[in-house]
Amino acid sequence: xxxxxxxxxxxxxxxxxxxxxEDVSPPTGVDTVAALIEWLAARSDAHAAAFAERHRLRAAxxxxxxxxxxxxxxxxxxxxxxxxxxx
Amino acid sequence: MIxxxxxxxxxxxxAEMAALEADGGAVATFxxxxxxxxxxxxxxxxxxxxxxxxxxxxxxEEARARWGLTAATIVHRVGPMRPGxxxxxxxxxxxxxxxxxxxxxxxxxxxxxDAPFWKRETVxxxxxxxxxxxxxxxxxxxxxxx
Numbered sequence: 001x002x003x004x005x006x007x008x009x010x011x012x013x014x015x016x017x018x019x020x021x022e023d024v025s026p027p028t029g030v031d032t033v034a035a036l037i038e039w040l041a042a043r044s045d046a047h048a049a050a051f052a053e054r055h056r057l058r059a060a061x062x063x064x065x066x067x068x069x070x071x072x073x074x075x076x077x078x079x080x081x082x083x084x085x086x087x
Numbered sequence: 088m089i090x091x092x093x094x095x096x097x098x099x100x101x102a103e104m105a106a107l108e109a110d111g112g113a114v115a116t117f118x119x120x121x122x123x124x125x126x127x128x129x130x131x132x133x134x135x136x137x138x139x140x141x142x143x144x145x146x147x148e149e150a151r152a153r154w155g156l157t158a159a160t161i162v163h164r165v166g167p168m169r170p171g172x173x174x175x176x177x178x179x180x181x182x183x184x185x186x187x188x189x190x191x192x193x194x195x196x197x198x199x200x201d202a203p204f205w206k207r208e209t210v211x212x213x214x215x216x217x218x219x220x221x222x223x224x225x226x227x228x229x230x231x232x233x
Binding site for chain 2: 084
């Protein structure tokens with residue numbers, strides 16, 4: 001198993017998963033945000049429902065917005081959320 | 088003066104503007120209000136604590152460097168609010184008007200796409216998350232192209 005990483009969820013992703021955050025230890029092959037989402041989706045039906053529409057998901061690694069193909073090596077915190085709607 | 092604040096408290100636009108006026112010959116401000124579109128009774132703002140403040144600070148620093156601002160402020164409200172209440176205040180100060188006006192427009196556009204806020208509306212007994220709009224992304228993109 002790899003290192004522990006904190007996963008944060010926001011807006012409807014948070015509502016669908018059912019928790020605001022969780023600590024997980026993805027296996028070493030899970031090396032990008034997209035791979036992490038695939039792996040998380042298998043954790044429960046709620047996760048699968050939250051991640052059903054991959055194109056509607058955005059992410060941040062250690063609080064910086066990144067494309068879903070970005071690596072997560074060494075990340076302490078990964079956030080998964082819908083496109084932002086501030087202002 | 089650089090000021091970034093994310094808070095559930097009501098926004099005091101007069102106080103924010105007075106602070107900007109202490110620093111520049113030209114001050115431009117934008118105030119966003121909650122609209123009652125389609126019978127919206129409550130608008131709730133969720134954010135990503137820590138990351139939001141850092142994102143707003145990056146935007147303000149970019150604007151200050153690009154336009155040589157003497158001051159810049161972003162105050163964004165979070166939590167529940169009602170139509171007519173202020174949701175965001177953006178202000179810029181510079182020696183001359185063009186820099187203040189352009190930097191203010193820049194910050195408004197980038198806020199929509201580059202800071203982790205999510206809006207949820209209540210209409211009657213129903214709540215729904217506000218979808219991101221393509222024209223907001225286009226508005227932010229024009230500053231990157233420019």
